[in-house]
Amino acid sequence: MSIEELESDAAAPAEETPPRTRSCRVCSVEINAGSARCPYCGARQFKHQPVLGWRGLLVLAVALAAAVLITRAIIDAENGKLRYDSYNSTNLAGFVPSGWRNLLLAGPHGTAMAAYVNPASGAETETITAKLGAHGSPHSRMLVLYTQLANEPGVARGYHGSVTFPGGNLQWSDYYSFEGAYYAVFFSDACKGSVAMTVKLSSSSPTRLDQLALVLPWSAAPHCDGPAFSGRDRADSSVPLAPR
Secondary structure, three states, X not given: OOHHHHHHHHHOOOOOOOOOEEEOOOOOOEEEOOOOEOOOOOOEOOOOOOOOHHHHHHHHHHHHHHHXXXXXXXXHHHHXXXXXXXXXXXXXXXXXXXXXXXXXXXXXXXXXXXXXXXXXXXXXXXXXXXXXXXXXXXXXXXXXXHHHHHOOOOEEEEEEEEEEEHHHEEXXXXXXXXXXXXEEEEEEEEOOOOEEEEEEEEEOOHHHHHHHHOOHHHHOEEOOOOHHHOOOOOOOOOOOOOOO
């Protein structure tokens, strides 16, 4: 092939593919298939479609329903379907599992106590103790108990260390078992450090103990102006209630 023939082929215009067309959805005139509106009647060619459509919404609804059922199943499994009532006295406040029986404990002036037991299982208990002017930090009190447990025959010590509850509530805890029962003791301070808090939980099942420990320790709190923490023992008859 000569140079002239090559130049002639290069100069020849390329054959163009005709644009794809479609009928206007209103006036049926053939228009460009990619046109959003008909150039003759101005009708919009593509209807506005929802993001999901009814099929997508149906799939989403089914997925949400399944997620709710799964979440509820997980919560029921984790909490053992536990329900809680609020405990509130002149000295202490907190949560207690519904149906548990109040043991009606009382302490000396400067100490407030509340204790509950599960009537269906005597191994499940909750004891809240608030003591005015206790010595040592929550961390040091946790270490003292952990050391004492090492010298108790038959006691198997478990986790000991810090636990952070909702709202950044930091507490220190000792876990241990003894004669088939499982225990967890939590230590914290309240009332600007003047009241030492201890929450002791027990159960015959470590899983159940963990469920109780998710809620009860951080819910317990003293009333800082309660009679047990006032400047004098109101039950002491030798102390006059009014100046003479």
